[in-house]
Amino acid sequence: MALLWVMKFQVAQARYGKAMWHAKELKVNWRTANMAKTKEHIQDEHIRTVSGILEVFYNGIWGTVCDDNFDDIDARVACKELGYNDGYFVGSQEYRYNVKRTIWLDNVDCLGNEDKLVHCTHAGWGVENCSPYEHVKIKCNNADEEMEMVLENTKTGGNLKVWLSNVRCYGGENKLTDCSHSDWGSHHCSHDKVVGIRCGEGQGDVRINSGRLEIYYNGTWGTVCNASIGDEEATVACRQLGYK
Numbered sequence: 001m002a003l004l005w006v007m008k009f010q011v012a013q014a015r016y017g018k019a020m021w022h023a024k025e026l027k028v029n030w031r032t033a034n035m036a037k038t039k040e041h042i043q044d045e046h047i048r049t050v051s052g053i054l055e056v057f058y059n060g061i062w063g064t065v066c067d068d069n070f071d072d073i074d075a076r077v078a079c080k081e082l083g084y085n086d087g088y089f090v091g092s093q094e095y096r097y098n099v100k101r102t103i104w105l106d107n108v109d110c111l112g113n114e115d116k117l118v119h120c121t122h123a124g125w126g127v128e129n130c131s132p133y134e135h136v137k138i139k140c141n142n143a144d145e146e147m148e149m150v151l152e153n154t155k156t157g158g159n160l161k162v163w164l165s166n167v168r169c170y171g172g173e174n175k176l177t178d179c180s181h182s183d184w185g186s187h188h189c190s191h192d193k194v195v196g197i198r199c200g201e202g203q204g205d206v207r208i209n210s211g212r213l214e215i216y217y218n219g220t221w222g223t224v225c226n227a228s229i230g231d232e233e234a235t236v237a238c239r240q241l242g243y244k
Contacts, residue, residue: 045118047081052090052137054078056104056117058125063104065117066130067092070108072231077110078117079140087140088232090171094133101135103128139171162187162194163215163222171232175240176206176215176224179233184217189225195233206240213237 046057054065054075072088079087106128110120165187169179195213207214213224 045116047078047117049082049138049140052139053093054117054136054138055101058104061102063102065108065136066103066106066128067134067136068107068128068130070136073112074108074110074117074120075136075138075140077112077114077120078138081116082140084140085142087138088171090137090139090232092134093137094135100132102126103130103135106130160194160214161185161220161222162189162225163217165189165225166227167224167233168228169233169236171235173236176233176237179236185222187225187227189227193226194223195226195229206237208241 044058048055048057048062055062056065057063070089070092075087075089079085104125105118105122107123108117108120109122110117114120163184164176164181166182167176167179168181169176173179207216207221214221215224216222
């Protein structure tokens with residue numbers, strides 16, 4: 001009798017083990033199928049922005065783009081791929097939420113006529129020499145109805161004092177003086193190298209005088225040196241004047 005119970009127990013144990021094996025196999029197959037199904041919806045080389053940071057999907061992983069050589073032309077290609085008709089390079093920053101991101105692309109160099117960012121020349125997938133603070137951040141928009149705010153040729157400054165030099169903006173500042181710059185009045189510019197921008201007539205701390213950007217400081221109107229000035233800086237100055 002004892003032998004019969006032992007044999008029944010062994011048979012039941014074998015059946016239970018086989019059933020558990022099948023259950024595990026089904027679970028593995030279910031996970032594999034769902035992973036494959038998820039990946040079907042995201043193709044390699046697809047791009048997106050997360051809080052402005054440009055990301056690209058490759059080999060099943062979302063990664064970022066390093067800022068080496070990245071400029072407005074590259075940003076516009078990415079923005080057009082995302083469905084916008086314009087955009088610009090805001091700057092670079094560390095990825096938020098303390099998450100380490102793979103940097104997929106570096107040394108991106110677009111001509112401007114590419115349909116996709118990955119069609120631009122780059123160092124190769126995963127080939128980079130960047131720090132965690134060099135993730136590209138862009139701003140996309142549809143600029144058809146926006147006022148043009150661009151850098152013009154440099155203007156003659158006359159005898160006005162040059163107040164600002166080496167101005168560097170990210171593009172999101174509300175005032176030109178919120179951007180980084182050299183100390184007030186510290187410059188190596190001649191009066192024929194002051195900034196000219198086109199955005200209209202304005203008032204307040206910043207004004208436009210015959211296309212020349214002027215800034216008021218310490219009771220005196222002065223000019224801005226053209227060192228490092230680009231469209232982003234012109235946009236910030238125009239926004240300060242009330243233009244959008």
